[in-house]
Amino acid sequence: MTDPDVATRSRDGRRAREQLLHAIPVTEQHVTAAGVPTAVLVGGDGPPLVLLHGPGEFALTWIRVIPDLVKTHRVIAPDLPGHGASGVGEGSLDVDRVLAWLGDLVEQTCPAPPHVAGHLLGGAIGARFSVAHGDALRGLVLVDTFGLRRLRPSPLFTLTLVNFLARPTEGSRDRFFRQCFIDMDALRGSLGPLWEPLMTYALAGAHSPDQKVALRSMMPPLGLRAIAEEELARIPVPTTLIWGRHDRQTPLSVAQRVSSRHGWPLHVIEGAGDDPAFEQPAAVVSALADACRP
Structure with a gap:
């Protein structure tokens, strides 16, 4: 028999x-990439x-910038x-498979080499x-990205995150999100009717067995570990950094150091x-336009 709470969360x-999809000018497609x-x-x-979201998120967390980005x-x-609505397929989500997933996705969906903008784990x-x-x-555009140093969030950020992952409820979710956003109450007001479906979908994801498997598989090798400096130096494409000034996971000083070392523009x-596209969409759209200028 199905647990009524599980069935209710899923519904x-x-x-x-569906509410969120109807609010932005996109269509939802389904592909199989690297299985x-x-x-x-x-x-x-x-x-x-290509927009890659962060851990425990979903593509619709780009909802505040997509309407402007699709114009260009x-x-x-x-x-x-x-x-979100993606599965895990067969086999482990190790680094090679995740990178193969992105390569296959680009090949299937992009008519030409794309810019990739990735947030946090993305x-x-x-x-x-x-x-x-x-x-x-x-x-390449890196938005408050992981991987520029070993991940060491602030103690309070870590505590609220662990509590949310261990017991995902509306209360633990909101306590954690207050560590991600500068002014969650103002953000709720600016999002209006989109706030509740975003929060509901985030909570449903925290209960998802597939998401738990994905986070356990992807975060240690991809999110927690630093990319070696010599590997960063080998990135062959123009690279831009976009950073929230008050990031409590990877502070701005990390982005400033990397920008200075590699000559990457920093906005x-x-x-x-740590989620500027959510809090300050106009500024991020402007920074993305600058980064993606021909």
């Missing part, structure tokens, strides 16, 4: 996803731009393996992919923590 999650059943949001025309780009925003995936397969990309987003 509420599906309803929330991973993958949900992909696609919209717009122009040079391709063909936007491809997948749910990472095990996240940035670490994009950076590692570009080291090995830079010829498949036109450029500092005021009034934002």
Whole structure:
């Protein structure tokens, strides 16, 4: 017999996803990439731009920037393996398979080499992919990315994250998100009717067995570990950093050091923590336009 709480969360999650999909100018497509059943949001025309979200998130967390980006780009925003409406497929989600997943996804969805913009874990995936397969990309944008040093969030951030992962409830979710955002109450107001479906879908994801498997598989090798400096130096494509000034996971000083060492332009987003595309979408759209300029 099905646990009624599980059935309710699943139903509420599906309803929330549908609400969010109807709010932005994209279509949802489904592909299989490296054996991973993958949900992909696609919209717009122009040079391709792939958006990779962070851990425990989903492609729809780019919801505040997609409406502007599709005016100038063909936007491809997948749910990472095990996240959102994507599955995990057969076999382990080790580094090689995750990079093969991105390569296969690019090949299937991009008519030309794309820019890849990755947030947190998505940035670490994009950076590692570009080291090995830079010829498949036109450029790389790292948004508060993991991988520039070993991940060491602030103690309070870590505590609220562990509590949310261990016991995902509305309360533990909100306590954790207050560590991610500078002003969650103002953000709730600016998002209006989109806030509740976003929060509902995030909570459904935290209960998802596939997402738990994906996080256990991908975070240690891709999110927690630093990319060696010599590997960063081998990234062959133009690379830009976009960083929230008040990031409590990877502080701005890390991005400043990497920017200085590798000559990568750095856009500092005021009034934002580790998710500037969510908190300050106009500033991030502007920074992305600069990074993706022909």
